[in-house]
Amino acid sequence: MNRRLFLSWHSVLAFAVVAGFVAWMIAGGMSPGRGPGYHRGFLLATGWTTLGLFSIVITHVMRKYAHKLGVSPEFRMRMPIEELERAEMALNEIRRKVMGGALSARADIHRAARNALKEHGVQKLLRIQLEPGTRVGDPSWRVLALPTFPLGKMFHWMHAHLFYGIAALMLVVLHAGYALRPGMGGSLEVLAGFVAITGIVGVYFWSTGPAKLTEREGDLTTEKAFALDKNLERKVDAAFEGVDPALHSEFKALQTDGGGFAEQAKLVRSKVASSGQVPAGVNDLLALLGQQNAVRGELRALRRIRMRMHAWRVVHIPAAILLLVLVAIHIYSVFAY
Numbered sequence: 001m002n003r004r005l006f007l008s009w010h011s012v013l014a015f016a017v018v019a020g021f022v023a024w025m026i027a028g029g030m031s032p033g034r035g036p037g038y039h040r041g042f043l044l045a046t047g048w049t050t051l052g053l054f055s056i057v058i059t060h061v062m063r064k065y066a067h068k069l070g071v072s073p074e075f076r077m078r079m080p081i082e083e084l085e086r087a088e089m090a091l092n093e094i095r096r097k098v099m100g101g102a103l104s105a106r107a108d109i110h111r112a113a114r115n116a117l118k119e120h121g122v123q124k125l126l127r128i129q130l131e132p133g134t135r136v137g138d139p140s141w142r143v144l145a146l147p148t149f150p151l152g153k154m155f156h157w158m159h160a161h162l163f164y165g166i167a168a169l170m171l172v173v174l175h176a177g178y179a180l181r182p183g184m185g186g187s188l189e190v191l192a193g194f195v196a197i198t199g200i201v202g203v204y205f206w207s208t209g210p211a212k213l214t215e216r217e218g219d220l221t222t223e224k225a226f227a228l229d230k231n232l233e234r235k236v237d238a239a240f241e242g243v244d245p246a247l248h249s250e251f252k253a254l255q256t257d258g259g260g261f262a263e264q265a266k267l268v269r270s271k272v273a274s275s276g277q278v279p280a281g282v283n284d285l286l287a288l289l290g291q292q293n294a295v296r297g298e299l300r301a302l303r304r305i306r307m308r309m310h311a312w313r314v315v316h317i318p319a320a321i322l323l324l325v326l327v328a329i330h331i332y333s334v335f336a337y
Contacts, residue, residue, distance in 0.1 A: 008156075008159035008163065010156075010159045010160045010162075010163045010164065011159070011163045013163075014053075014163035014164050014166065014167035015163075015167075017049065017053075017167055017171075018167050018170045018171065021042075021045070021046055021049070021171065021174055022174070024042065025042060025174065028042070030042050031177070032173065032174045032175070032176070032177045033174075033175065033176050033177020033185060034177065034185075035177050042174075043175065046171050046174045046175040047175050047334075049171055050168050050171040050172055050175055051327070051331070053164045053165070053167055053168035053171065054168050054324070054327065056160055056161075056164045057160075057161050057164055057165045057168065058324070059157075060157040060158065060160055060161035061161070063151065063154075063157055064154065064157070067154070072151070073150075073151065074150065074151060077124050077125055077150075079121065079122055079125060083120045083121060083122055084120075084122055084125070084126075086120050087116060087117055087119075087120040087122045087126070087145070088145070090116035090119065090120065091113060091116055091117075091143055091145055094109065094112050094113055094116060094143055095139065095143050097112075098139045098140060098141055098143065099139045104140055106130060106141060109130060109141050109143065110128055110130055113128040113130075113143050113145075114128050117145070124148060124150070125147065125148060126145045126146065126147065126148060127145070127146055127147075127148045128143065128144070128145060128146075129144045129145075129146050130142065130143060130144070131144060162199065162203055165195070165196060165199055166196055166199075166200075168192065169192045169193060169195075169196040172188055172189055172192040173189060176188055176189050184326070184329075184330050184333070187326060188323070188326055188327070188330065191319060191322060191323045191326060192323060194315075194319050195316060195319045195320050195323050198312050198315050198316035198319065199312075199316055201312045202312040202313065202316055205308055205309045205311075205312060206309060209305060209306075209308065209309035212305055213302065213305050213306065213309075216301060216302060216305060220295075220298060222299070222302045222303070222306065225295055225298055225299040225302060226299060228295050229292065229295050229296055229299055232288060232291055232292040232295060233292065235288050236285070236288045236289060236292055239281065239284050239285040239288050240285065242281030242284070242285070243281050243282055243285055250268045250271065250272075251268065251285055251286075251289065254268060254286075254289050254293070261289075261290065261293045262290075265286055265289070265290065268286070269282070269286060
């Protein structure tokens, strides 16, 4: 399981926000929603804070799809590969000086490395990190050039999406009240709960799925299995040309066969042998079909794991869109009426 997802400062901040509102409610003797003893300031604060948390959640989605579509601001920071190579050569020269002792003070090394990046105009793409040498023969300081991630790493955005989304659900309950009654409040509670639950299910699959996929893949990744299947498909089509067309239907049936391939292949081979000597082309085709069957079986298993990692989105995304529509209607109705 990917435990890094649960070790985030976003979880601490989200918990602090919810805990702060709960403490405020208890200390003030208030009730959630518009029930008896409700507090208008508390109602407004939970509402606007929930909207702010939803905005962060939506920003993560926009950030992800902007990157997928190639319109992220980061793409405007592209540099010619030649400049990156020249910067790396300059850093290698600094590393040699550190190894030789010509540069030893941390501040001097850091300044020289940063100047090297600025000289070649790649300081927006790379940042310098110095790590002390720990093994015998290591330089006093290791000079590393790491990506800057000006808009933050995607897994940090995912942390924000998860924890602020859960916090928003809790604030919806405080804002609307605990009673799941008909109306806008009850609808928002039910829908927010559904979105949160499906999101948590998705987090579980994303936390466990990659490890299961890696364990299942071994040396044959999904991409390799797909490429191998396409290659075998071409070889099988070519092998069919060396077999009597009258037997093609028998062999075509083997291509769609599942777990009983070995037994069915023996029956087909026996049927061919009963009419005389088995042609060499038949043995070649059966061997290729056997390989194709094994590869396709593995590909189906890998795809099932990937499908489980993505299936939750089928309900999570439409429900989230509907929730945002209801939130917009709720805000409009508050100002309009």
